[in-house]
Amino acid sequence: QSALTQPASVSGSPGQSITISCTGTSSDIGTYNYVSWYQHHPGKAPKLMIYDVNNRPSGVSDRFSGSKSGNTASLTISGLQAEDETDYYCSSLTSRTLTYVFGTGTKVTVL
């Protein structure tokens, strides 16, 4: 299974909004509303930020939002904060194997 494609890095200034894209195919993102986003600080367990395209788990800030159009999903972080600086991964169910595939990962830098 090929990984979903994310930009290697995205940056923004404190208070700004940034968007991370996640591009898949008609076999994964394009077919299912089963896209999730994770925040991952190296050496720690990943944290679920968004599931099923645009749902936030309890306790996740409403500064994080998700969307999808065609084969591409997006994570938007509003009101960027220094603590948001880390790695982010998307994932999607894939029809070929009925398992999940992660994105390539995006490093967010707060300038």
Add this chain to the structure above:
Amino acid sequence: EVQLVESGGGLVQPGGSLRLSCAASGFIFSNYWMSWVRQAPGKGLEWVANIKQDGSERYCVDSVKGRFTISRDNAKNSLFLQMNSLRGEDTAVYYCARHLSSGLDYWGQGTLVTVSS
């Protein structure tokens, strides 16, 4: 409090086997799909396998098919990953995680598997 604690990692020679365990507590284990996810050194996350609540459905990534088997014991609130014919590229931190629909809402701290001679 939801807790997932992995164990069983370590150093193994190529071609060898390991069995990872994940002890779950703080929730009704039998109500949830569960998954194993790994991260190789310097690499991104990779979904390895997942299993339905009653174990009747299991799926795994192509790269481990025929070598890894996911299983669970709901009576013991435990998830397992039997890994056979291990290769260098299987070296990674392995996490167990609980499903919240398509997302993984709780993760263990991970256990390191190193495949090397």
